[in-house]
Amino acid sequence: MNIPLKKVLPLLIIPMFLTLIVESSEAKNINVSQNGSVTTIEEALKLAHNGDRIIVDKGVYVGNQINVNKQVTIIGRKGAILDGMGKYQIMVVTADSVTIENLTFRNAGISYVNDNAAIKLKEVRDCIIKHNKLINNFFGIYLAKSKYCTISQDSVIGNGREETASGGGIHLWNCDHITITHNYTSKNRDGIYFEFVNHTTITHNVSENNIRYGLHLMYSRHDSYTYNLFKDNHAGGVVMYCKFITVKHNVFQHNWGPSEDGLLLKELNDGVVEDNRFYQNSTAVYSEGSNRVMIDHNNFIRNGWAVKIMSNSTQNDFVNNNFIENAFDVVTSGRVNDNEFNHNYWTAYKGYDLNKDGIGDVPYHPVSLFSYIVNQQSPAMILMHSIFIQVLDVAEKALPVLTPKTLVDHDPLMNRVVVSI
């Protein structure tokens, strides 16, 4: 047999190259164990190359800040705990494509000068923070100038201190395209905090018992939050100086106390608030200086005030909502109203529907004189349900003197709107 070498050579050489490539790119596992050959994550990082996995065994790892500057995956075995001893920042990631998974972080140190975090991501992209447990840290997960990262299934429980010593649970500053999903936050200053964060999705999170807010958005654009639960915070969701924010399918529950709100909108322009449930909040939605927000298909149930809208909020539409058993449905700050209230269901509506088209034949004025008075002079609340107030309310409805004339639902619904939440 005579096969020319020219034809055979490539067949021999190509597999040789292939094995070389495979060998060099094959990720290796580095085990960190307190009684093994590598005892700290820092040592493992020195040995690691991009693409390697560092597996951390059970045990409490104490020490100064860990700098993750290679593209690695760090995975904890059950019982792997990193402890900042109340002094240090615990882990700082400065490489792209890092994954941190299944670790417990505790006691990141309180500092007045540095925003010490359990996990800090600095100017990176494509990182994943997944399934970690964070307890008693100053800041929990802190992202600065980062993109395309995912934070999922983490539990962030702060130190619950009612002073300067408590930072944000999941804290984002100057970020883009981040996904925050299926996390739990509690006892932080704000459960989730955004400042200059765009194109970001917050979904299926639970944020409760935070010192200030469940979710706090500042100077951010094109973000959406859906299917979250905000419960027992000073305010559930707060959106300030933002544009193009979508709020859908969330539950705002029992954010209760003096001047506490379910959803606080201050200078939000062009937003959508749809299919949410507001249950037992002091004020369900507070709006100030917000424009062109569509508020539809929400359930407002048993709140103190369902809607407080200041007269500097304009062109907002409240359509197809259910207002059920709220102490007050709507209150405004002045007689000017440039917002639309139409086609809502109000349990307080006493009208009738003779032509049976499902729409009440007399308009509904959701701002009662009493709610207006209480908004100016809160001690007047003591007169609630008195006959004197009922007479005043009827008189004001017939001849509006103090309440805004244009704040009227001309087509009040006779039956509840179907809202799935």
Place this chain on the structure above:
Amino acid sequence: MVLLSACSANNKPQPINIGQDNCAYCKMGIADTRFASEIITQKGKIYKFDSIECMVSFYQDHQNADFDKADLWVHDFLHPKEWVPEKKAKFIKTDKIHTPMGMDLIAVKNDSEIREIKKQLGGNSMKWSRLLQYVKTNMREH
């Protein structure tokens, strides 16, 4: 938000109640005493703020006799329980610290603390008059 003090004669600043007090300018709950500030007007009305920039903006929006003789207070950044009157305070703009409204202004009580801050954080110090001008031109147009 606005608390009427019972005509206190000495106009001492009232402590900030974290988790209860809201900023009179930006409405946010006050969560960090390091930047929290306060105005007590001549009539004794107390306004609390979550940041120096909020206090200055509010002050500049209220140019009347009651505010002309008002007392303005800021917290010492390094000792966040200590109040400092605005006339004695030294101000620094640094980009290492993020304040609630994003202007990153902090106050301390004396020159040695200024040096300490500059060593740790960098930044530029400014006088009260310069601060007023700076906030006026740089506070975000809402």
